[in-house]
Amino acid sequence: MSGTEEPVLLHTSGRAAHITLNRPKALNALSHAMVRRIDEALTVWEHDPAVETVVVSGAGERGLCAGGDIRAVHDDARDGDGTASAAFWRDEYRLNARIARYPKPYVALMDGIVMGGGVGISAHGSVRIVTERSRVAMPETGIGFVPDVGGTYLLALAPGELGTHLALTGAQIGAGDALLCGLADHYLPAGGLGAFVDDLAEMPVRDVLRRHVQPAPRGELAARREWIDACYAAGTVEEIVQRLLAHGDPAAKEAAETLLTRSPTAVKVTLAALLRARRLGPLERVLDQEYRVSCAALSTHDLVEGVRAQVIDKDRSPRWSPATLAEVTDADVERFFTPLGEHELGLAGPGTAPEAAW
Numbered sequence: 001m002s003g004t005e006e007p008v009l010l011h012t013s014g015r016a017a018h019i020t021l022n023r024p025k026a027l028n029a030l031s032h033a034m035v036r037r038i039d040e041a042l043t044v045w046e047h048d049p050a051v052e053t054v055v056v057s058g059a060g061e062r063g064l065c066a067g068g069d070i071r072a073v074h075d076d077a078r079d080g081d082g083t084a085s086a087a088f089w090r091d092e093y094r095l096n097a098r099i100a101r102y103p104k105p106y107v108a109l110m111d112g113i114v115m116g117g118g119v120g121i122s123a124h125g126s127v128r129i130v131t132e133r134s135r136v137a138m139p140e141t142g143i144g145f146v147p148d149v150g151g152t153y154l155l156a157l158a159p160g161e162l163g164t165h166l167a168l169t170g171a172q173i174g175a176g177d178a179l180l181c182g183l184a185d186h187y188l189p190a191g192g193l194g195a196f197v198d199d200l201a202e203m204p205v206r207d208v209l210r211r212h213v214q215p216a217p218r219g220e221l222a223a224r225r226e227w228i229d230a231c232y233a234a235g236t237v238e239e240i241v242q243r244l245l246a247h248g249d250p251a252a253k254e255a256a257e258t259l260l261t262r263s264p265t266a267v268k269v270t271l272a273a274l275l276r277a278r279r280l281g282p283l284e285r286v287l288d289q290e291y292r293v294s295c296a297a298l299s300t301h302d303l304v305e306g307v308r309a310q311v312i313d314k315d316r317s318p319r320w321s322p323a324t325l326a327e328v329t330d331a332d333v334e335r336f337f338t339p340l341g342e343h344e345l346g347l348a349g350p351g352t353a354p355e356a357a358w
Contacts (some may be wrong), residue, residue, distance in 0.1 A: 141168060
């Protein structure tokens with residue numbers, strides 16, 4: 001396999017080490033092998049005194065990463081026994097936690113599309129750059145799945161109920177809203193990324209940020225906080241939908257209509273996961289919960305059907321089962337949070353480290 005075909009490209013330039021996701025035709029979707037390669041590189045660079053900064057970016061013009069390789073997950077859920085997907089998630093979530101605790105500046109260039117697993121390898125970093133092209137989302141409920149890769153941790157920390165809105169609807173947001181929601185730190189025009197990266201080879205991250213960062217364009221969510229906070233504060237998805245439809249703002253009605261196209265089971269499990277994430281504390285404990293939820297989703301109808309409809313057949317007409325919110329019982333939701341015994345992810349051990357400081 002030639003260098004240009006490697007799914008993860010690694011190189012160092014001066015003070016900085018670079019990870020480039022290199023599957024542009026698949027919008028740099030993450031495979032298990034890619035996750036392992038990134039983790040190996042982070043191990044080497046963590047102990048290399050010549051490396052002061054790690055930079056992650058995506059090949060091609062479309063984005064950093066559209067998520068995990070959900071075709072592989074679909075095939076495993078439909079035809080396999082789920083062990084391949086569980087092994088992938090185990091390593092992926094461990095990588096997400098590692099990124100959050102990495103002892104050196106971890107600079108994520110969140111240019112273009114950054115969704116699902118792409119959020120996991122970027123939004124836990126210590127320096128997260130968005131551009132005017134950024135489109136950030138956790139769209140899992142649209143494929144019968146639930147936000148993972150620490151997504152419920154990040155969205156639970158967003159101001160008010162913004163994270164609930166994004167998690168349930170899967171809505172895409174731009175740079176200004178990513179900053180507002182705590183999914184990014186700095187704005188930089190896409191045309192300036194090259195000079196920014198060049199400077200990272202020569203200068204400390206703080207100095208490079210001071211030189212390049214610009215004010216972000218205004219987002220949309222700040223002006224919608226009134227109805228988002230009022231409607232999504234309801235305790236059940238049914239009540240959220242009722243409040244959205246009754247509010248009167250056209251954007252609230254549109255959110256309700258979007259929510260109602262998502263997997264009813266996934267939406268209810270997502271709300272429960274977010275509410276629990278707010279109480280769990282550290283990222284590791286939330287990732288442990290997400291691992292239980294993800295493994296439970298493997299045996300559901302909706303995950304296979306959602307990926308089929310959105311990704312494989314592309315008919316965009318998933319047939320969810322149960323088909324309505326009313327048919328999804330509390331017991332159906334609770335099943336997703338069942339402890340896994342000896343198969344737990346087990347990140348939240350007694351030795352959980354504090355956040356890295358640099």
